[in-house]
Amino acid sequence: MNDLDQLVSAAQADFAAAATPAELENAKARYLGKAGQVTELLKGMGALSHEEKKTRGAEINQTKQRIESLLTERRQALAEAELQAQLKAESLDVSLPGRQHGMGGLHPVSRTMERIEAIFGSMGFEVADGPEIEEDWFNFTALNTPADHPARSMHDTFYVDTQAPDGSGHLLRTHTSPMQVRHAVQHVKRHAAALAAGQAMPEIRVIAPGRTYRVDSDATHSPMFHQCEGLWIGENVSFKDLKAVFADFFRNFFETDDLEIRFRPSFFPFTEPSAEVDIAFASGPLKGRWLEVAGSGQVHPNVVRNFGLDPERYIGFAFGMGPDRLTMLRYGVNDLRLFFDGDLRFLSQFR
Numbered sequence: 001m002n003d004l005d006q007l008v009s010a011a012q013a014d015f016a017a018a019a020t021p022a023e024l025e026n027a028k029a030r031y032l033g034k035a036g037q038v039t040e041l042l043k044g045m046g047a048l049s050h051e052e053k054k055t056r057g058a059e060i061n062q063t064k065q066r067i068e069s070l071l072t073e074r075r076q077a078l079a080e081a082e083l084q085a086q087l088k089a090e091s092l093d094v095s096l097p098g099r100q101h102g103m104g105g106l107h108p109v110s111r112t113m114e115r116i117e118a119i120f121g122s123m124g125f126e127v128a129d130g131p132e133i134e135e136d137w138f139n140f141t142a143l144n145t146p147a148d149h150p151a152r153s154m155h156d157t158f159y160v161d162t163q164a165p166d167g168s169g170h171l172l173r174t175h176t177s178p179m180q181v182r183h184a185v186q187h188v189k190r191h192a193a194a195l196a197a198g199q200a201m202p203e204i205r206v207i208a209p210g211r212t213y214r215v216d217s218d219a220t221h222s223p224m225f226h227q228c229e230g231l232w233i234g235e236n237v238s239f240k241d242l243k244a245v246f247a248d249f250f251r252n253f254f255e256t257d258d259l260e261i262r263f264r265p266s267f268f269p270f271t272e273p274s275a276e277v278d279i280a281f282a283s284g285p286l287k288g289r290w291l292e293v294a295g296s297g298q299v300h301p302n303v304v305r306n307f308g309l310d311p312e313r314y315i316g317f318a319f320g321m322g323p324d325r326l327t328m329l330r331y332g333v334n335d336l337r338l339f340f341d342g343d344l345r346f347l348s349q350f351r
């Protein structure tokens with residue numbers, strides 16, 4: 001191997017050792033740069049004869065070309081390697097599942113509320129909404145439950161301020177029944193002129209769904225729960241109508257005619273007589289079991305008076321039912337607390 005072949009081999013090894021384009025350019029300078037080895041060879045030709053210059057010059061030029069083509073080859077290889085590395089680093093796996101957007105849905109109890117509103121709406125009931133922080137008077141006193149009434153002890157609640165003897169204190173409402181009074185008083189105000197003239201007043205037919213609160217917590221009671229109040233007052237509204245409304249409602253709600261309804265005597269201060277409403281399914285997992293679903297009764301004359309109406313002329317019924325309970329029955333859920341834990345693994349099953 002002559003000196004020129006050695007030079008080419010050395011350049012080849014040097015270029016191969018360069019791992020980056022910058023290293024390769026440094027290696028190039030060592031051979032082809034101003035002070036590079038090939039340049040030095042060309043400078044060294046000054047001492048040669050004309051003939052020697054011719055052959056040596058051609059050889060050196062050939063060497064230079066070989067080194068240049070090795071350089072080009074290595075440059076391309078490095079660029080290709082760089083491209084491959086970049087492609088690999090930025091690679092996209094198009095078979096991965098896409099990013100999903102979480103799909104929201106209505107809470108099962110909200111679905112029940114909407115169902116209740118739709119069914120009662122179809123029977124001509126308005127929907128009323130009222131405050132969860134309620135005045136003592138609306139929550140108790142106006143409902144025939146004065147300050148020392150024993151029935152208050154079953155409705156222990158969260159008191160917002162000191163209870164004044166005049167009933168102006170505030171509390172978290174223990175039931176939706178105060179909405180009977182709030183709505184009826186509004187209704188009576190709206191029809192005051194007709195009433196004063198002794199004319200008939202349009203019937204009160206309303207439901208009031210919403211949140212209620214009591215000091216209660218176990219598998220079937222939550223300190224916050226839902227109720228839906230109902231009120232139908234007119235000149236000729238009887239228990240018979242109440243039974244028809246309930247039959248219609250529960251058959252619609254549970255989407256079955258195979259359902260029995262039973263009224264069981266009970267006590268509520270604001271109704272007389274009062275009844276607990278039970279239903280029983282003729283088929284399905286709950287077949288034959290009586291399930292309590294509502295309280296109800298004929299509105300007490302004292303309460304009708306608090307509506308601003310004459311109890312000798314206006315009569316009707318009220319009821320209060322538990323949408324949470326209805327939701328548990330409809331979906332077969334046996335622990336009420338699941339509805340309020342906010343666990344998406346549970347809630348997303350109702351989407």
Ligand code: DAH
Nearest residue numbers: 175177295296297318319320
């Ligand atoms: N408010 C009662 C409760 O929470 C339920 C109730 C019973 C409502 C009878 C009524 C009714 O309107 O007539 O226990």
